Amino acid sequence: MTIFAGTAGPGCTISNLVTSEAKVSGLCTAKGSLSIPVEYRSIAPVLILGVAALVLLVLSATLPKRRYPGLWAGLTALAGIATTVDGIVQWANLDNPANTALTVGGQVLYDHFSAFFAILFGCATTLGAAISDSYLSREALDGPEPYVLMLACSAGAVLMAEAAGLITLFLGLEVLSISLYTMTAYHRRRAASGEAGLKYFILGSFSSAVFIYGAALVYGATGSTQYFEIFQFLTGTVVVHDGVLLAGMALLVAGLGFKVAAVPFHFWAPDVYQGAPTPFVGYMAAVAKAAGFAGLLRALMLALPTQVSSWRPAIWVLAVASVLVGSVMALVQADLKRLLAYSSISQAGYVLIGLQAGTQAGWSAASFYLFTYLFMVVGTFAVVGLTQGRGEVRNDLGSIRGLGQRNPWLAGGMLVLLLAQAGVPLTSGFLGKWLVISAVIGKGQYELALIGMVGAAIAAFAYLRVALLMYVPAAPTPARPGQPRGEGGGEPAVAPTGPGAPSGLAEVAGDLEALATAGLGATATAVALRAPSTARLRVPRATAAAIAVCVAFTVFAGVSTPVLSLAHSIGLTWSL
Amino acid sequence: MTVPGPWYLVLAACLFGIGGAGVLVRRNILVMYMCIELMLNGVNLTFVTFSRMLDDLGGQASVFFVLVVAAAEVVVGLGIIVAIYRRRTGATADDVSSLKG
Amino acid sequence: MDQYLPLLLIFALGLVFAVGSFAASRMLGPRPRLNPAKLGPFESGIAPRREPPARFPVRFYLVAMIFIIFDIEIVFLYPLAVMFNQLGLFGLVEMASFALVVFVAFAYLVSEGALDWGPGKRAGSRSGAPVTRSVSATVRRVSRPGAPTPQASPWAARGGEAAAAAGGPAASPASAAPKARVVG
Numbered sequence: 051m052t053i054f055a056g057t058a059g060p061g062c063t064i065s066n067l068v069t070s071e072a073k074v075s076g077l078c079t080a081k082g083s084l085s086i087p088v089e090y091r092s093i094a095p096v097l098i099l100g101v102a103a104l105v106l107l108v109l110s111a112t113l114p115k116r117r118y119p120g121l122w123a124g125l126t127a128l129a130g131i132a133t134t135v136d137g138i139v140q141w142a143n144l145d146n147p148a149n150t151a152l153t154v155g156g157q158v159l160y161d162h163f164s165a166f167f168a169i170l171f172g173c174a175t176t177l178g179a180a181i182s183d184s185y186l187s188r189e190a191l192d193g194p195e196p197y198v199l200m201l202a203c204s205a206g207a208v209l210m211a212e213a214a215g216l217i218t219l220f221l222g223l224e225v226l227s228i229s230l231y232t233m234t235a236y237h238r239r240r241a242a243s244g245e246a247g248l249k250y251f252i253l254g255s256f257s258s259a260v261f262i263y264g265a266a267l268v269y270g271a272t273g274s275t276q277y278f279e280i281f282q283f284l285t286g287t288v289v290v291h292d293g294v295l296l297a298g299m300a301l302l303v304a305g306l307g308f309k310v311a312a313v314p315f316h317f318w319a320p321d322v323y324q325g326a327p328t329p330f331v332g333y334m335a336a337v338a339k340a341a342g343f344a345g346l347l348r349a350l351m352l353a354l355p356t357q358v359s360s361w362r363p364a365i366w367v368l369a370v371a372s373v374l375v376g377s378v379m380a381l382v383q384a385d386l387k388r389l390l391a392y393s394s395i396s397q398a399g400y401v402l403i404g405l406q407a408g409t410q411a412g413w414s415a416a417s418f419y420l421f422t423y424l425f426m427v428v429g430t431f432a433v434v435g436l437t438q439g440r441g442e443v444r445n446d447l448g449s450i451r452g453l454g455q456r457n458p459w460l461a462g463g464m465l466v467l468l469l470a471q472a473g474v475p476l477t478s479g480f481l482g483k484w485l486v487i488s489a490v491i492g493k494g495q496y497e498l499a500l501i502g503m504v505g506a507a508i509a510a511f512a513y514l515r516v517a518l519l520m521y522v523p524a525a526p527t528p529a530r531p532g533q534p535r536g537e538g539g540g541e542p543a544v545a546p547t548g549p550g551a552p553s554g555l556a557e558v559a560g561d562l563e564a565l566a567t568a569g570l571g572a573t574a575t576a577v578a579l580r581a582p583s584t585a586r587l588r589v590p591r592a593t594a595a596a597i598a599v600c601v602a603f604t605v606f607a608g609v610s611t612p613v614l615s616l617a618h619s620i621g622l623t624w625s626l
Numbered sequence: 627m628t629v630p631g632p633w634y635l636v637l638a639a640c641l642f643g644i645g646g647a648g649v650l651v652r653r654n655i656l657v658m659y660m661c662i663e664l665m666l667n668g669v670n671l672t673f674v675t676f677s678r679m680l681d682d683l684g685g686q687a688s689v690f691f692v693l694v695v696a697a698a699e700v701v702v703g704l705g706i707i708v709a710i711y712r713r714r715t716g717a718t719a720d721d722v723s724s725l726k727g
Numbered sequence: 728m729d730q731y732l733p734l735l736l737i738f739a740l741g742l743v744f745a746v747g748s749f750a751a752s753r754m755l756g757p758r759p760r761l762n763p764a765k766l767g768p769f770e771s772g773i774a775p776r777r778e779p780p781a782r783f784p785v786r787f788y789l790v791a792m793i794f795i796i797f798d799i800e801i802v803f804l805y806p807l808a809v810m811f812n813q814l815g816l817f818g819l820v821e822m823a824s825f826a827l828v829v830f831v832a833f834a835y836l837v838s839e840g841a842l843d844w845g846p847g848k849r850a851g852s853r854s855g856a857p858v859t860r861s862v863s864a865t866v867r868r869v870s871r872p873g874a875p876t877p878q879a880s881p882w883a884a885r886g887g888e889a890a891a892a893a894g895g896p897a898a899s900p901a902s903a904a905p906k907a908r909v910v911g
Contacts, residue, residue, distance in 0.1 A: 259642075693799065
């Protein structure tokens with residue numbers, strides 16, 4: 051019994067995908083002795099992360115109960131680095147095309163795509179651990195648990211990226227989601243955190259149920275849950291009554307759409323982002339999105355490419371709605387974390403645009419986008435976690451006001467990250483948006499490209515507002531926004547030292563204020579102008595290093611091509 | 627007399643629909659958990675029915691995973707409720723129904 | 728007949744385990760002296776007319792959760808049992824490593840004190856939440872004519888500790904006026 055015969059389409063020979071014995075098909079086989087070859091090399095990233103989680107649990111159970119500053123975060127970061135290195139080794143190993151294979155009983159795909167995402171999630175784990183440590187000790191929440199959850203979450207994410215079937219994808223999805231529910235609710239003393247966790251849990255498990263029902267319907271329509279078997283069935287058969295298949299696909303897309311917070315399945319995101327502990331939000335925004343999209347890309351491109359005319363319109367609608375709703379809603383938020391939540395919704399829209407193209411260019415553009423977005427979002431939330439103060443007392447826009455004075459370096463880094471998310475040239479964000487839009491232009495979908503650009507322009511306002519607020523002097527000014535030019539601005543108590551801050555010019559300060567709050571409602575304006583303390587903001591070492599890495603990568607990936615060529619070669623293994 | 631397969635599918639769809647409606651409509655968190663369980667059991671029934679109709683064991687094996695995941699999900703959900711409770715004074719789950727999930 | 732021997736063995740093992748559990752809890756556990764007054768519900772001295780609504784303390788959920796996890800993990804033993812001969816040593820090793828993972832979770836639970844029972848101890852030491860209402864904090868044991876002294880009961884002693892630790896109103900001896908109790 052072979053999994054596959056022949057080719058899957060131009061440029062994609064399947065012969066090297068079939069496992070050595072070609073005996074294993076799905077979950078069950080014929081009678082007789084059964085030896086399942088487990089290629090540990092292909093699942094090494096999952097094993098590293100999973101075993102690291104278990105080691106942390108054992109250590110926490112056996113070590114005497116006291117505080118170990120930095121131990122748990124250090125071990126987690128180590129596991130993340132090991133995963134990244136392993137991903138790179140896998141990548142090098144896969145440069146020999148003969149190594150690309152369907153492994154572990156046909157459940158895992160070992161190819162450039164999975165290696166790429168192993169690198170991505172390894173980086174996410176390392177950065178996540180680095181920015182969480184100082185936050186957790188500030189909030190007196192430190193312990194091994196959040197790091198165990200983070201490692202488990204990353205393991206699930208890697209599993210999603212390398213799944214070769216809907217059931218494995220579901221398992222990865224659940225490992226990821228369940229860890230994230232708990233991480234969201236982790237702040238024991240903040241009521242918003244528990245409430246957000248509960249909300250995320252209910253809606254998340256609802257969406258998981260929707261997803262798995264979709265998988266069941268696809269199974270019923272095609273006779274398998276394995277991508278290649280579904281593909282083989284659909285190429286070999288003309289489906290006349292495809293109602294069950296269509297419903298299954300719709301439910302699959304809806305279920306994963308929830309996870310990546312695509313409009314109209316986005317309504318949990320702002321509440322959860324607002325309530326969850328800030329560094330976890332950065333990690334979650336990066337990992338959950340990347341994993342969800344990895345699963346969606348695999349399922350749509352490998353299992354259902356023949357039905358492209360059915361799913362492309364649905365993805366089109368999701369993409370357009372996400373870009374526009376995310377951008378517009380980000381404009382009117384007075385809460386920084388909510389603003390970033392809507393911005394992440396709009397960023398998900400761009401990945402969907404790349405996915406919608408359904409081509410190799412779109413595929414690699416989406417992967418590149420996800421990889422670079424990881425660094426932007428983790429860095430941004432790390433800064434927000436620093437400015438909000440102990441107990442997350444200030445999450446509003448005003449909390450970032452005067453950051454240029456309080457810590458010019460931090461403000462500079464944040465500025466780069468915000469500009470990258472807005473898509474300003476010379477940053478990775480620009481390159482990602484450009485790749486995505488050129489992918490759809492390559493398909494001749496100019497209207498979608500136009501919508502993408504309009505959305506980027508709208509979202510840029512939201513990012514620039516935050517950027518401007520950072521350079522409005524932190525000292526309270528009597529000026530109200532919208533006042534005529536020349537009257538606004540009191541004397542700043544501390545002379546601004548930030549690179550962009552005009553020193554001592556009250557007039558310019560007032561103008562900045564007016565500009566930064568343009569278009570906000572009265573309440574939101576008042577909130578945005580509530581100045582925090584003017585004391586210098588100290589940045590813990592690990593967090594500073596993580597932010598520096600994020601900023602450096604964002605610039606590096608924006609001006610040079612290694613990451614780009616990495617993303618480009620993902621598409622080489624598979625094509626439609 | 628045997629019940630034809632599609633009937634099971636319809637029953638499963640009904641279970642899933644009732645569960646889904648319950649999650650969206652009900653305000654008691656425990657009832658919402660139960661509704662999620664109902665949805666997942668609808669999925670299980672669908673898997674088993676298709677497995678029988680297609681004469682393929684893969685669907686039945688999938689049910690194992692769905693079952694385990696469902697249990698893990700509920701445990702985490704209860705854990706979150708307990709965590710919320712530690713912050714409040716009160717002893718039963720009736721009191722969190724005001725959160726409007 | 729020979730092939731039923733394992734079945735019989737399993738049955739015997741099950742019986743031993745069940746009887747052993749009961750016997751162990753009888754021998755090792757504290758032995759409250761029960762009488763109708765103790766078993767009856769306490770409703771401010773008024774005999775209850777109907778069944779009270781079932782309100783479980785949240786702590787019970789913790790036990791339920793732990794149970795569900797270990798209960799469901801066993802599900803995977805069934806496919807293993809079906810395929811055991813075909814899988815051979817490989818299956819056994821894989822299942823052993825799976826069991827190890829579950830055991831690590833169990834070790835963590837024990838170290839976190841999730842299985843520490845008894846009122847007051849957990850509530851006082853870990854969560855910091857005030858014990859405003861619990862059986863031990865609100866129920867006061869009073870002597871009844873003809874009954875043994877309440878101090879003899881281990882429940883009473885522990886209840887007193889918890890009430891003192893909680894510092895609630897019930898802890899002050901002045902409020903511990905003898906209450907009449909009607910057993911319905």
